[in-house]
Amino acid sequence: MKMLWKAGIVGALILGVTTTWAQEQKFKVYGFADLQISKMMWESKNNPLLDLTTYNEDVNIGIEHLNLYFDFAPNDKTRAFAEFGFSQNVKGSVIAEPGATPAIIKMPDGSLMTAASAPFYVAAVAQQAAAAGQPLSAQDQAILQGTYEALLAQSEGAATTEQKNEFEIERVWFDIFVNPLFNVRIGKFITPAGLWNVDHGSPVIIPVTQPYQTSVIPVFPEKQTGLMAYGGTYVGDHEVSYNAWATSGREESGTSDVPYLENNIENVGHLSYGGHVALNTDGILDQLKWGVSGHYGLTRKEVKTKHFELEAADVLTMSTAVNTANYFYDQEEIEQRREMIIGTDLSIEHMNVLVKGEFNYRTDENEITGKSTDYTGYYGLLGYNIYPTDQIMITPFAMYESLTWNDLENTPNMAIIYVPFGGFKTMRLGAKIGLFYNTFLKFEYTMTDIVPRDLTLSQGGQTIVRNYEDKDMDVSSWSAQFSIAF
Amino acid sequence: MKMSLFKKTIVLVSIASILIFAGDYVVIVNPGNGLSSIDKGELKRIFTGKSKEIDGKKAVPVNMNYDTPTAAEFLPEVIGKDVGKYKKFWIDQMIKGKGTAPMIKANVAGVKAIVSQIPGAVGYIPVADVDATVKKIDVN
Numbered sequence: 001m002k003m004l005w006k007a008g009i010v011g012a013l014i015l016g017v018t019t020t021w022a023q024e025q026k027f028k029v030y031g032f033a034d035l036q037i038s039k040m041m042w043e044s045k046n047n048p049l050l051d052l053t054t055y056n057e058d059v060n061i062g063i064e065h066l067n068l069y070f071d072f073a074p075n076d077k078t079r080a081f082a083e084f085g086f087s088q089n090v091k092g093s094v095i096a097e098p099g100a101t102p103a104i105i106k107m108p109d110g111s112l113m114t115a116a117s118a119p120f121y122v123a124a125v126a127q128q129a130a131a132a133g134q135p136l137s138a139q140d141q142a143i144l145q146g147t148y149e150a151l152l153a154q155s156e157g158a159a160t161t162e163q164k165n166e167f168e169i170e171r172v173w174f175d176i177f178v179n180p181l182f183n184v185r186i187g188k189f190i191t192p193a194g195l196w197n198v199d200h201g202s203p204v205i206i207p208v209t210q211p212y213q214t215s216v217i218p219v220f221p222e223k224q225t226g227l228m229a230y231g232g233t234y235v236g237d238h239e240v241s242y243n244a245w246a247t248s249g250r251e252e253s254g255t256s257d258v259p260y261l262e263n264n265i266e267n268v269g270h271l272s273y274g275g276h277v278a279l280n281t282d283g284i285l286d287q288l289k290w291g292v293s294g295h296y297g298l299t300r301k302e303v304k305t306k307h308f309e310l311e312a313a314d315v316l317t318m319s320t321a322v323n324t325a326n327y328f329y330d331q332e333e334i335e336q337r338r339e340m341i342i343g344t345d346l347s348i349e350h351m352n353v354l355v356k357g358e359f360n361y362r363t364d365e366n367e368i369t370g371k372s373t374d375y376t377g378y379y380g381l382l383g384y385n386i387y388p389t390d391q392i393m394i395t396p397f398a399m400y401e402s403l404t405w406n407d408l409e410n411t412p413n414m415a416i417i418y419v420p421f422g423g424f425k426t427m428r429l430g431a432k433i434g435l436f437y438n439t440f441l442k443f444e445y446t447m448t449d450i451v452p453r454d455l456t457l458s459q460g461g462q463t464i465v466r467n468y469e470d471k472d473m474d475v476s477s478w479s480a481q482f483s484i485a486f
Numbered sequence: 487m488k489m490s491l492f493k494k495t496i497v498l499v500s501i502a503s504i505l506i507f508a509g510d511y512v513v514i515v516n517p518g519n520g521l522s523s524i525d526k527g528e529l530k531r532i533f534t535g536k537s538k539e540i541d542g543k544k545a546v547p548v549n550m551n552y553d554t555p556t557a558a559e560f561l562p563e564v565i566g567k568d569v570g571k572y573k574k575f576w577i578d579q580m581i582k583g584k585g586t587a588p589m590i591k592a593n594v595a596g597v598k599a600i601v602s603q604i605p606g607a608v609g610y611i612p613v614a615d616v617d618a619t620v621k622k623i624d625v626n
Contacts, residue, residue, distance in 0.1 A: 028586055069583065076544045081583055171583070177538070190583075201581035232536075237527045239536070282527075390570050437573040485577045 031068040031083075034202040034483035037061050043474040048420040049450055062089040064481075065202060067170065077177050083170040103152055118148045170200075171223065181231040189228060192243040192276050193220040193293035194345045194358045202483040206383055206397050206432050208444045209479075211358070212424070213377035213403045219360040220295055220341055221250035224272070237282040244275040249297045250339070260334065261302040272297030274341075285350040293343040293360075301335040336367040337411050354383035354395070364411040371410035377403040383432075393434035401426045404451055422453035438485040447476045511556045511610045514601050514620040515540070523624040524608075530565050532608060534575065535585045543606035547588035548597050550610060560610045564625070 039059045042050070066086040073079040105113040113121050122145045126136045136144070173187030190198050196210045197220060213219045226247025232239050248263045249272035265271060274295030281288040308327045343360035357380040365372040383397035404423030430444030450473040513529065515521060519541045531537035532545045539545055550557040552569045561572050576587035591597045594615045601607040602619040616622050 030580055030586065032581055069580075071583075071586070076538075083583065180537075198582050199578070204578045204581045234527070234531075387570070390568075393570070393574070434574065437570060438577050485581060 026073055028071045029068065030071070030486060031066070032201050032203050032483060032485045033066045034064050034481050035061070036064045036208065036479060036481045038208075038477055038479035040475060040477045043476075044469070044472040046468060046472040047450060047475055048452070048468065048472070049475060051420045060089070063087060065483075067201065079175040079177070080173075081175070082172045085166075085168045085170045087166045105148060105151055113148060113152070115149065115152050118145060118152065121148065179231070181233055183230055185228040185230065186226075188223060188225040189245075190223055191221050191245070191274070191295070192228075192230075193274070193295065193341075194276075194291070194343055194360065195289075195347055195356055196358075197222060201485070202442075202481060203438065203440055203485040206354070206356075206381060206395060207399055207428055207430060208442050208481045211379045211399070211401050212426065213358075213360060213379065213401065217375075217403060219362045219375055219377050219403070220274075220293065220343060221247075221272075221297065223251050224249065225251070226271075239280040239282075240278070241280065242275060242277045245273065247272050247297075250299050261300075261304055261331070263298075263300055264302065270298055270300065285348060287347065287349040289345075289347040291345045293341075293345070295339070295341040297339045297341075299335070299337045299339065300333065302331045302333055304329055304331050333368060338365045338367055339363070340365075352385040352387075354381065354385065354397070356381045356383075366411045369410065371407065373405055373407050373411040375403065375405045377401075391436050395432040395434075397428075397430060397432065399426075399428045401428075420453070421450045423451040425449045425451065440481075440483045442481040442483070443478075444480075445476070445478045447474070449473055450475070510612055511560050512613050512616055512622045513608065513610050513625055514598070514616065515608050515623055516601055516603075516605050517619070517621045518605055519543075519608075519621060519623075521623050523626050525626050526564060529608070529625060533565055533588060535579060535588075540606050540608055546600070546604050546607040548600050548607055548609035549588050549590045550594070550597055551590060551592050556610060556612055 037059060040057060042055060042057065045055055064087050066088075068084050068086075070082045070084075071079070072081075107113060107121065122141055125144060126141050129136045169188065171187070171189050173185050173189050176184045176186075178184065190200065192198050194214060196205055197214050197218075199205055200210060200215075202208075209215060214222070224245065224247035226245060228243055228245040228247075230241070230243040232241030234240075248265055248270075251263075263270075272295065274293070274297070276291055276293040278289060278291035306327055307330050339362055341360065341362040343358060345358040346356070348355040357378065359378040360375075361377075362375040363372055364375075379399060379401035381397055381399040383395045386394040386396075388394065402423070402425045406422065408422075426446060426448045428444055428446045430442060433441040435441070452468050452473055513524065521541050524540075528537060528540075532540060533547045533549070537545060550560070552558075552573070558569060562568050565572055567575060573587075580586050589600070591600060591609075594611045597609040597611050598615070598617070598620050601609045611620075
């Protein structure tokens with residue numbers, strides 16, 4: 001009897017150990033969260049960047065990320081993974097909402113002009129001009145009205161009493177493990193190009209935000225949906241790894257109200273392809289990683305319209321008994337860009353010194369017009385890890401980034417039709433403080449110099465050239481971030 | 487027969503190398519594991535998630551509690567990272583979606599319980615705690 005009890009207890013312990021281990025391994029939930037405080041300082045209100053955002057020098061506070069990871073590995077050969085991201089501004093923060101609060105024009109007599117009253121003011125000005133013996137032509141009046149309307153259309157951000165929440169599916173994929181050299185991933189994944197596209201979580205990256213060429217204006221597609229093969233092998237202690245993908249292409253968020261088909265795959269020629277090869281050495285320096293990335297993709301947008309064909313007899317007799325079976329769909333390409341991208345990345349860590357950098361080049365060809373736009377981006381970060389205690393790591397850093405483009409109007413994007421500058425150059429200085437390995441504080445000061453471009457605008461049929469001074473191109477900001485991995 | 491000075495030196499260096507590397511811990515695997523030794527680089531890859539197999543079975547690395555002298559000795563010698571950097575490494579891997587850290591057991595009994603029951607398990611414990619429930623292997 002005692003033996004039976006002992007066997008039972010041992011059996012229960014074994015079952016508990018293996019069950020706990022099994023449960024421990026199969027399904028996990030983890031993630032990270034960060035809270036960010038920031039303030040921008042504009043040297044001038046004539047900064048071309050303000051054509052795309054709103055002037056705001058208030059302090060912003062927001063829960064920038066609450067990202068949850070769901071990780072399920074039912075057996076040795078498969079794994080399912082999903083990452084969902086939430087963000088929310090904190091009440092009382094100023095939200096830069098273009099159009100939230102239209103501008104007001106105050107006339108010399110103290111009256112306020114609105115979009116509805118603008119024509120009456122133009123008429124009043126025309127009367128005054130005529131009375132003074134200098135009548136305005138119809139064209140001049142149209143230009144004047146267009147000028148007032150353009151001024152009224154400029155809006156400022158508004159303080160909000162509502163919380164703005166955003167939700168995004170960052171990635172959802174399913175892995176099949178075949179062998180170390182070849183594995184398959186199916187689903188939506190972060191493009192494994194460069195250094196910080198995959199390393200997108202705030203606990204991992206050193207500055208408060210990723211380089212702008214991987215986040216705000218990504219040179220490589222940030223995320224894609226499709227199929228990816230990956231694997232690696234060791235040459236001695238050095239790892240050579242690869243990723244190769246075939247997808248539906250770059251996922252962009254558009255703001256157009258026109259519903260359209262985006263990146264729909266009708267044939268193999270509509271797929272996008274790419275890859276990344278990396279060498280990770282062990283022993284030459286504490287850490288040395290070098291990678292090369294490439295992508296050949298297609299971004300398409302189409303509008304699909306239903307056309308009815310009316311028979312002649314029905315038209316002539318105005319018959320309401322129309323044969324509605326006579327219809328076809330017509331698809332019109334409204335945007336088609338072929339993008340070719342190459343990049344290289346380097347990450348070195350040795351004796352607590354960090355050096356990280358990327359160089360990326362992309363050319364977009366508008367296959368409808370035959371014109372193209374080129375993007376050139378690079379950044380370099382220098383940091384140094386200091387360990388005052390076992391539990392604390394401080395990394396002061398400096399990072400310089402440049403991203404420029406030319407002839408953006410050659411490849412119009414329905415989200416952004418008009419970009420009034422040719423790029424930017426940014427210098428960031430800051431420090432990342434790691435506490436207890438999973439908690440981080442970051443402080444950063446950023447100075448951005450917008451790259452000007454010669455601008456000609458059409459307003460009321462006239463060409464207007466915008467002039468900038470050096471100070472108009474400068475904008476700076478400071479930001480602080482608290483992040484935690486759990 | 488007297489050993490030449492050269493041979494004595496070789497023997498002493500060899501013994502010293504084993505002693506320096508072996509420290510106060512040994513690497514253990516399941517008794518059914520066919521290995522008698524493992525390459526240090528391969529062991530590092532198992533504990534950093536880059537290698538998923540050992541002796542043809544799914545590798546299940548098991549860490550000792552990070553606060554123990556055993557972990558404090560094993561991790562720098564084999565992984566090349568102290569406890570803090572090893573924890574940071576796995577935080578980074580987790581955020582990148584490349585997996586989560588190996589399981590950690592609070593004490594020697596916990597490590598041996600896992601290693602003795604899971605075919606691909608590999609762990610490390612103090613030399614004095616090795617018994618018949620686990621198999622010691624050498625690290626090359």
